Amino acid sequence: MSEEKQGIRLETWLAVGLVVSILLSTSLILFASSDKQTVYSAYVGNEADGDYQYQQLGLMRDSLGKYTIANTMSTPMLVNDWREPHRTTLVIVAPEKPFDQAEAEAIHDFVTNKGGKVILAADSSNAQQVADQFGVQFFESPIMDMRHYYEVNHYNGPMAGTQAPQNEQNVWTVASINQDVAEMNPLAMATGCSSKDLLNHSTDNCRMPVLMRSPTAIQVLGPGIGEDEDINRDVKVLATASNEAYADRTGTGDLSSGLNIQLGAGQTGLIIRIDYPGIEAMDAIPGGGPEQAYKISVTGSIVFVSNDDAFADHLWDQATAKNTGKDQCQAMVYVNHTCWNSELSNGESTWRGNGAYFAELIHDMSEQENDELSALIKLHPEKFYVVFDESRHVSSTLTAPFTEAMGAIVLLTSDAWLKWLIVLNLLALLSIAIMVVPEKENWRHVFDLTRFRERPEKIDPNKYQLRVRQALMEKVRIFHDLTKDQMAVKAPAEVQALIRDPRLVELAYSQNRIFTPDELRQHLQAIRRWGK
Numbered sequence: 001m002s003e004e005k006q007g008i009r010l011e012t013w014l015a016v017g018l019v020v021s022i023l024l025s026t027s028l029i030l031f032a033s034s035d036k037q038t039v040y041s042a043y044v045g046n047e048a049d050g051d052y053q054y055q056q057l058g059l060m061r062d063s064l065g066k067y068t069i070a071n072t073m074s075t076p077m078l079v080n081d082w083r084e085p086h087r088t089t090l091v092i093v094a095p096e097k098p099f100d101q102a103e104a105e106a107i108h109d110f111v112t113n114k115g116g117k118v119i120l121a122a123d124s125s126n127a128q129q130v131a132d133q134f135g136v137q138f139f140e141s142p143i144m145d146m147r148h149y150y151e152v153n154h155y156n157g158p159m160a161g162t163q164a165p166q167n168e169q170n171v172w173t174v175a176s177i178n179q180d181v182a183e184m185n186p187l188a189m190a191t192g193c194s195s196k197d198l199l200n201h202s203t204d205n206c207r208m209p210v211l212m213r214s215p216t217a218i219q220v221l222g223p224g225i226g227e228d229e230d231i232n233r234d235v236k237v238l239a240t241a242s243n244e245a246y247a248d249r250t251g252t253g254d255l256s257s258g259l260n261i262q263l264g265a266g267q268t269g270l271i272i273r274i275d276y277p278g279i280e281a282m283d284a285i286p287g288g289g290p291e292q293a294y295k296i297s298v299t300g301s302i303v304f305v306s307n308d309d310a311f312a313d314h315l316w317d318q319a320t321a322k323n324t325g326k327d328q329c330q331a332m333v334y335v336n337h338t339c340w341n342s343e344l345s346n347g348e349s350t351w352r353g354n355g356a357y358f359a360e361l362i363h364d365m366s367e368q369e370n371d372e373l374s375a376l377i378k379l380h381p382e383k384f385y386v387v388f389d390e391s392r393h394v395s396s397t398l399t400a401p402f403t404e405a406m407g408a409i410v411l412l413t414s415d416a417w418l419k420w421l422i423v424l425n426l427l428a429l430l431s432i433a434i435m436v437v438p439e440k441e442n443w444r445h446v447f448d449l450t451r452f453r454e455r456p457e458k459i460d461p462n463k464y465q466l467r468v469r470q471a472l473m474e475k476v477r478i479f480h481d482l483t484k485d486q487m488a489v490k491a492p493a494e495v496q497a498l499i500r501d502p503r504l505v506e507l508a509y510s511q512n513r514i515f516t517p518d519e520l521r522q523h524l525q526a527i528r529r530w531g532k
Contacts, residue, residue, distance in 0.1 A: 172212070468507065
């Protein structure tokens with residue numbers, strides 16, 4: 001009866017401990033995260049406070065809903081384990097912590113060997129480790145463009161509808177989808193992509209306006225780390241600032257400062273695309289088995305964007321942009337600088353929000369028009385994946401262990417149900433460990449310094465030789481892996497064959513000889529050396 005009661009009480013405590021662990025874990029995460037506002041996340045939207053809702057990627061995620069949308073909280077080293085990497089686009093916006101060497105190499109391998117697609121948007125050196133792998137350099141300071149900047153109206157408060165102070169860091173550019181702007185013919189350069197072009201994905205020979213806020217500049221220096229000069233790659237600068245742009249190194253906007261130098265032509269890249277064509281990949285027909293996989297030729301691509309705000313909600317679609325004060329060229333007052341319609345004299349110059357451009361860019365990168373792809377895949381955009389990297393955000397000291405733990409769990413599985421099952425099992429094991437591990441008994445050790453010279457039992461000097469002999473026989477027994485019973489039934493000749501050392505044999509079987517203390521010390525040293 002007592003055992004049954006004890007079992008019921010243990011189960012009760014187990015249930016209570018599990019519930020308490022879950023509540024404490026959840027409360028701790030909420031408390032630790034209460035002082036930190038998340039930005040540039042695809043999973044934080046209108047619930048963010050104030051203007052933080054405009055600094056998320058929620059609109060980007062929603063507008064790309066025709067693809068299969070996923071996210072990763074784990075290290076980028078796992079990209080090479082993803083399913084169909086040649087149909088996967090990894091989106092990394094605003095990395096708040098730098099990549100390490102292993103992560104950068106994994107992304108490089110994902111693009112150059114697996115045919116994966118990557119968009120990396122940053123305006124800081126946190127992306128430089130990855131950029132080094134592809135031979136791209138991020139400038140340290142934001143740029144100010146005296147010619148290509150857009151105006152912003154105050155959109156709330158008592159100054160609603162009035163013009164905000166001009167800011168040369170509000171840079172606009174006109175970008176192509178897959179052509180180097182330095183090599184486009186003049187007609188294509190002056191042609192804006194129309195709605196029909198976007199609908200038919202006929203955007204090879206037109207450009208689209210893109211707005212940025214405080215971008216830096218990027219420049220292609222040459223092949224990346226480990227890449228040969230003759231590597232099969234295609235580098236295209238899709239967008240640049242004007243030649244009058246300069247790096248604001250002092251943060252003052254003072255062009256007369258010797259530190260704030262004008263960058264000049266060829267050094268004001270804003271969007272750079274690098275393609276690696278001719279990569280062999282295995283694809284599979286949906287619903288078919290592994291035996292129906294077939295080999296195709298794909299192109300790995302990576303796009304570097306020198307600004308993370310280009311993807312944020314306040315610049316993503318036209319309606320939200322207007323609500324935050326960004327209007328079309330015709331609605332603005334441009335006196336000493338130009339608007340993007342000055343570069344698009346043909347076609348359409350309307351800015352539809354950055355989402356129109358980047359959605360078309362993702363479509364072009366993902367190779368949905370690849371003739372080698374099965375028609376069952378080409379007709380279904382959900383067979384292509386867009387993965388938002390949520391692991392680059394800095395966590396507080398208290399939440400970091402939970403983030404790292406989730407990253408470790410992702411190493412095991414990407415299935416959402418299995419993730420939560422693992423978490424709950426870990427909490428259950430923790431609760432069990434807390435309850436079943438016995439507490440140590442209280443004890444203390446008292447030293448009596450007045451009796452430190454005494455020993456509890458003094459050894460009889462007449463027994464020294466016997467104890468040395470016993471030590472020898474015990475070491476022989478253990479060395480040869482014998483039990484005490486097996487050792488006891490062995491004949492003296494067999495034991496002597498096990499010992500082999502004549503001096504130690506004499507110690508073991510000389511009943512009449514009495515060894516001196518010095519001889520016993522020598523025998524002890526021989527016993528220590530024996531068997532080594």
